[in-house]
Amino acid sequence: xxxxxxxxxxxxxxxxxxxxxxxxxxxxxxxxxxxxxxxxxxxxxxxxxxxxxxxxxxxxxxxxxxxxxxxxxxxxxxxxxxxxxxxxxxxxxxxxxxxxxxxxxxxxxxxxxxxxxxxxxxxxxxxxxxxxxxxxxxxxxxxxxxxxxxxxxxxxxxxxxxxxxxxxxxxxxxxxxxxxxxxxxxxxxxxxxxxxxxxxxxxxxxxxxxxxxxxxxxxxxxxxxxxxxxxxxxxxxxxxxxxxxxxxxxxxxxxxxxxxxxxxxxxxxxxxxxxxxxxxxxxxxxxxxxxxxxxxxxxxxxxxxxxxxxxxxxxxxxxxxxxxxxxxxxxxxxxxxxxxxxxxxxxxxxxxxxxxxxxxxxxxxxxxxxxxxxxxxxxxxxxxxxxxxxxxxxxxxxxxxxxxxx
Amino acid sequence: xxxxxxxxxxxxxxxxxxxxxxxxxxxxxxxxxxxxxxxxxxxxxxxxxxxxxxxxxxxxxxxxxxxxxxxxxxxxxxxxxxxxxxxxxxxxxxxxxxxxxxxxxxxxxxxxxxxxxxxxxxxxxxxxxxxxxxxxxxxxxxxxxxxxxxxxxxxxxxxxxxxxxxxxxxxxxxxxxxxxxxxxxxxxxxxxxxxxxxxxxxxxxxxxxxxxxxxxxxxxxxxxxxxxxxxxxxxxxxxxxxxxxxxxxxxxxxxxxxxxxxxxxxxxxxxxxxxxxxxxxxxxxxxxxxxxxxxxxxxxxxxxxxxxxxxxxxxxxxxxxxxxxxxxxxxxxxxxxxxxxxxxxxxxxxxxxxxxxxxxxxxxxxxxxxx
Numbered sequence: 001x002x003x004x005x006x007x008x009x010x011x012x013x014x015x016x017x018x019x020x021x022x023x024x025x026x027x028x029x030x031x032x033x034x035x036x037x038x039x040x041x042x043x044x045x046x047x048x049x050x051x052x053x054x055x056x057x058x059x060x061x062x063x064x065x066x067x068x069x070x071x072x073x074x075x076x077x078x079x080x081x082x083x084x085x086x087x088x089x090x091x092x093x094x095x096x097x098x099x100x101x102x103x104x105x106x107x108x109x110x111x112x113x114x115x116x117x118x119x120x121x122x123x124x125x126x127x128x129x130x131x132x133x134x135x136x137x138x139x140x141x142x143x144x145x146x147x148x149x150x151x152x153x154x155x156x157x158x159x160x161x162x163x164x165x166x167x168x169x170x171x172x173x174x175x176x177x178x179x180x181x182x183x184x185x186x187x188x189x190x191x192x193x194x195x196x197x198x199x200x201x202x203x204x205x206x207x208x209x210x211x212x213x214x215x216x217x218x219x220x221x222x223x224x225x226x227x228x229x230x231x232x233x234x235x236x237x238x239x240x241x242x243x244x245x246x247x248x249x250x251x252x253x254x255x256x257x258x259x260x261x262x263x264x265x266x267x268x269x270x271x272x273x274x275x276x277x278x279x280x281x282x283x284x285x286x287x288x289x290x291x292x293x294x295x296x297x298x299x300x301x302x303x304x305x306x307x308x309x310x311x312x313x314x315x316x317x318x319x320x321x322x323x324x325x326x327x328x329x330x331x332x333x334x335x336x337x338x339x340x341x342x343x344x345x346x347x348x349x350x351x352x353x354x355x356x357x358x359x360x361x362x363x364x365x366x367x368x369x370x371x372x373x374x375x376x377x378x379x380x381x382x383x384x385x386x387x388x389x390x391x392x393x394x395x396x397x398x399x400x401x402x403x404x405x406x
Numbered sequence: 407x408x409x410x411x412x413x414x415x416x417x418x419x420x421x422x423x424x425x426x427x428x429x430x431x432x433x434x435x436x437x438x439x440x441x442x443x444x445x446x447x448x449x450x451x452x453x454x455x456x457x458x459x460x461x462x463x464x465x466x467x468x469x470x471x472x473x474x475x476x477x478x479x480x481x482x483x484x485x486x487x488x489x490x491x492x493x494x495x496x497x498x499x500x501x502x503x504x505x506x507x508x509x510x511x512x513x514x515x516x517x518x519x520x521x522x523x524x525x526x527x528x529x530x531x532x533x534x535x536x537x538x539x540x541x542x543x544x545x546x547x548x549x550x551x552x553x554x555x556x557x558x559x560x561x562x563x564x565x566x567x568x569x570x571x572x573x574x575x576x577x578x579x580x581x582x583x584x585x586x587x588x589x590x591x592x593x594x595x596x597x598x599x600x601x602x603x604x605x606x607x608x609x610x611x612x613x614x615x616x617x618x619x620x621x622x623x624x625x626x627x628x629x630x631x632x633x634x635x636x637x638x639x640x641x642x643x644x645x646x647x648x649x650x651x652x653x654x655x656x657x658x659x660x661x662x663x664x665x666x667x668x669x670x671x672x673x674x675x676x677x678x679x680x681x682x683x684x685x686x687x688x689x690x691x692x693x694x695x696x697x698x699x700x701x702x703x704x705x706x707x708x709x710x711x712x713x714x715x716x717x718x719x720x721x722x723x724x725x726x727x728x729x730x731x732x733x734x735x736x737x738x739x740x741x742x743x744x745x746x747x748x749x750x751x752x753x754x755x756x757x758x759x760x761x762x763x764x765x766x767x768x769x770x771x772x773x774x775x776x777x
Binding site: 261276280283289292294297314 | 670686690699
């Protein structure tokens with residue numbers, strides 16, 4: 001029997017992230033590279049260990065190979081523990097039949113046994129697709145102080161974006177009085193961040209009840225939390241005012257990467273009191289050549305830069321040859337941009353090759369029809385041929401031949 | 407011979423006295439090098455790449471930083487239940503004091519050797535910068551039927567008191583050996599990497615002990631009392647010996663040459679080191695960086711040219727760094743200028759200060775100094 005824990009975390013990492021298109025064809029969304037050397041899942045995992053949570057269940061389902069491999073025994077996050085640590089939890093065969101995780105609540109329901117092993121007082125339910133730094137210990141204090149059944153982390157978002165979120169109404173004490181799911185005309189700007197702390201004894205009861213309801217879609221936001229609210233349980237909103245971003249779309253992923261270059265974005269990756277840990281690869285330091293011009297960018301180990309790099313994030317082992325230009329772009333590990341190529345407002349996935357003279361993406365200022373503009377995405381391992389052209393907003397999963405325009 | 411037939415002994419403290427500036431607070435093995443490494447990383451990674459799974463690191467003085475760096479050996483995959491990493495700090499049993507020489511170090515390692523089932527032992531120092539392909543060295547040893555294989559490099563002799571200069575016969579065997587000859591400037595010199603059978607090494611240690619021999623090179627290899635076949639293996643590619651602060655500087659700066667980097671950081675044999683969990687390096691608006699090797703976690707808003715920057719270095723706006731080797735967490739404030747300077751860890755150059763050495767006389771600033 002495992003030792004009792006006050007609070008453990010369950011990290012929902014099973015989603016496909018279909019809105020990320022070709023970036024998640026072969027990997028789960030939480031394994032998508034982010035911020036030069038990280039993957040998205042590093043943020044919630046590091047938050048856990050920095051908050052003193054040493055037991056984390058990671059629920060995986062979609063394309064788990066790379067994610068499972070990445071998490072390994074949890075050592076990079078200091079989660080290789082004799083007691084607790086990180087556990088990858090996949091759907092499994094049961095005597096009554098086998099089910100995939102039908103929804104977020106069902107995923108937790110299927111792992112009640114795992115949680116019960118640690119007899120926790122509280123369970124944090126986290127998402128594997130958010131970029132933020134948060135001290136869950138403070139949120140737990142808030143939860144305890146309010147004697148809540150459920151505490152939902154809440155962020156005040158700009159009013160014009162509020163309609164994209166699940167919104168909450170609270171009384172002056174922070175107790176939630178009503179919910180509104182992605183309304184057309186929002187009356188609140190208090191958005192749920194998809195970070196929950198539950199009192200386990202309560203949640204356990206509601207999960208079992210939810211599972212018995214055949215009409216339920218077994219989702220926390222849609223079913224379990226509304227059911228708790230209807231039953232009069234104490235639900236509280238925990239106000240958070242740091243950087244937080246859901247990187248579920250190409251645009252938001254691109255933006256969030258470039259946010260790391262903006263000191264005003266309020267997410268300091270260099271803060272040693274709240275490090276974001278990642279599995280490190282063995283790469284030599286980066287080399288910036290005489291011909292290079294690197295400004296306002298983030299560059300990782302193993303890169304060789306001979307060209308011009310501006311306002312971009314370069315992952316490990318990227319080569320930018322002399323005479324190449326990379327602007328407002330995210331370049332994932334191992335990509336090569338050859339001389340004379342221009343890459344702007346683009347995301348190049350792992351091991352992309354951009355041959356000389358190719359032209360990828362475009363500045364929005366030079367685009368006549370702004371609706372047709374967007375970030376160009378080149379899929380993993382794709383080669384863009386000499387003098388080929390890739391238009392904005394294109395998702396390119398196949399090689400582009402020399403001189404071709406897509 | 408394959409990796410699991412070989413155990414390694416790395417001696418970290420042999421030449422600490424010749425790099426006094428950098429070893430004031432550490433031993434040779436933990437001297438920072440190449441932006442993110444410590445000298446011990448190179449030979450340790452080579453061994454691990456060859457498949458060696460049992461390595462002893464022997465140390466004599468100032469070894470806290472080395473122990474801190476190596477830890478349980480996990481970065482090299484040597485945190486094992488079976489075999490793995492062994493630390494051999496001085497062990498004061500009668501007859502063997504603190505290690506003063508390779509011979510006393512080997513005598514201190516006798517217990518380790520006795521408990522080693524591997525047939526061969528690779529004994530190395532830490533002051534050599536190369537990415538050794540041990541597979542080739544082992545094949546050479548077998549092909550030549552050598553009893554002892556010494557790795558050597560050619561060129562200007564290291565200015566150390568015990569540089570073994572080799573004369574080689576046609577069959578690669580060492581025909582003559584001189585120690586730091588006064589009238590020779592260039593030649594083939596041993597780089598303190600030696601491969602031999604464990605049984606032979608133990609026999610030589612016992613023989614030396616019985617005769618009161620104190621110097622491994624002079625008393626054993628030069629005398630060669632058992633008429634052993636000693637062969638010389640030339641290390642191909644980049645192989646440099648650190649014998650002074652000047653050579654440390656020169657070798658560091660030589661990494662700006664692509665050929666040197668390609669040889670030292672080849673993809674087949676990655677150099678492994680301890681993870682520090684830094685963020686990627688950030689280049690600010692208006693920063694200007696040319697011909698420089700830069701590790702993770704730096705924040706650069708100023709000008710950097712022809713320099714090697716370790717992890718976590720800050721170069722503020724308006725600061726100028728040229729021809730420098732800056733170690734971890736060096737802070738160059740705005741308006742400060744550094745030229746031909748080596749800074750140890752945590753050095754701070756305050757706003758507007760100027761420091762300048764010369765390419766043949768780099769200025770060294772010791773750990774934690776605020777200028």
